[in-house]
Amino acid sequence: MKFYETSFKDYIEAKNKHNIHKKNEQINNMENTIFYGPSGTGKYSYVLDIIKKFSNTNLKYEKKVTCTNDKQEHIYKMSDIHFEIDFSLLGCNSKQIWNDIYIQINEIVALRQNNNCIIMCKNFHKIHSELLDLFYSYIEQGTSNIYNINIYFYIITEHISFIPYNILNACNNVSIQKPKKQEYVNIIKNVCNYNKYKKKIEVVLDNSCIGNIKELYCIDSLLDDTQIDIFNIINNNIINFIVNFKNNPDYLQFRELLYDILTYEIVIEECILYIYSYFIENKLLSEEQINILIQNTHENLCYYNNNYRPIYHLERMFYKIIDFYNRS
CATH class of the missing domain: 1.20.272 (Zinc Finger, Delta Prime; domain 3)
Known part of the structure; x- marks a missing residue:
């Protein structure tokens, strides 16, 4: 994720401008889905682009929600169709705060005309083990709860080996692979063309005023090298x-x-x-x-x-x- 992109719209526009995932999954229905792949492969932007299909406002509506219990306060983002929960930020009391958040989401969606929503579970690989043991029960409740609403889970994780079989079997699995070297090279060329640089890439990259492109070029030159494991x-x-x-x-x-x-x-x-x-x-x-x-x-x-x-x-x-x- 880029720190300067603060809205859903910014992420989607950045993805569309320099898309490294040409073959997007054709997901046209809301279903429980796990998106997994290495860090830095654009999983978040990829999932946002899918959620956009189900949003009446194309994710232009954005708001922050605060959930407070006796022990802590948690702030999360929402749109007209989805809620974003970062599991790396739930803390040691994650079971209680997650349950409070889930109830709050139910109450919010119950007041809407559209009773369907998506909960995006970010950094799911950092979920607390006690919460992981109970998480399948929330997936089960998603489409059969007392509020008569439908909740679908979009789980974003770097790997799936730790996820219990009952959760894996209840979700579709989408693998997001690391882009190849040539795709990084194409991004560099697109950035240069977008900014209307007339000189050769090598000359442009020597100019200290465009440090971001220079960083990309340096990264590209190291893609074939053996990285420290x-x-x-x-x-x-x-x-x-x-x-x-x-x-x-x-x-x-x-x-x-x-x-x-x-x-x-x-x-x-x-x-x-x-x-x-x-x-x-x-x-x-x-x-x-x-x-x-x-x-x-x-x-x-x-x-x-x-x-x-x-x-x-x-x-x-x-x-x-x-x-x-x-x-x-």
Whole structure:
């Protein structure tokens, strides 16, 4: 998302001006849908463009709504047809604030002539685990509730591996892929043509007064290069520390390595899978240890990010591997 674009209309106009998704999904009916893809692929603008089809005002109507309960206040945006909830901003009391927001949305839509609406769930991959367990019940209520309205969910997420099967089966799945290098090149050319630059692109990009295009050009030149993979670096550092823990039992350093998972917002489930796979595939753990490890991990994930700080559960899980590895 671009910080200077503050309205629905701005996002849609920017998408139409430089569209990197030529093959848009033909979604002509309101249905529960999951839109997933890597960060920075234009998922939000893509979904807004679809929602525009169902808006009588073409999303020109925009308003902010405040939901307040005993513990916190949450502000979200709405149009004549949809509501936007950012799940990364709901906080630790997300179950209660989400329920209050959902009831408030029902009350708002019940007063309208058009009793259909869409709830856009942004950053769904950052949903609290306790709320995720209950979320399917809200999807079920969407078309069969006491207010006699129809609520459809447009879920925007970077991945879907964490989403329960009941939610996946209740929604259509739309994959939004990362644009190819040539599409980025075309955007640069379109920007230059739009601004009526007469010189060659290389000459224009040397001009310091057009820094944005210069940034695009620099990004384009790096698209073919191998990028630093933070995910693999952090996980490999943790694996190396576990393997060498007996010779260098530095508890503070290990905590710093685990904090990197939180700092870079790495998906904990994928991190666990990567590290566990290393020890299992290399036969560094016995079958009995693997079974205990999986059971211990399940228990910790149930409480992960609840009540205690996340680092507490990360340490409990990974110190178990250290214990088993040093026994073998």
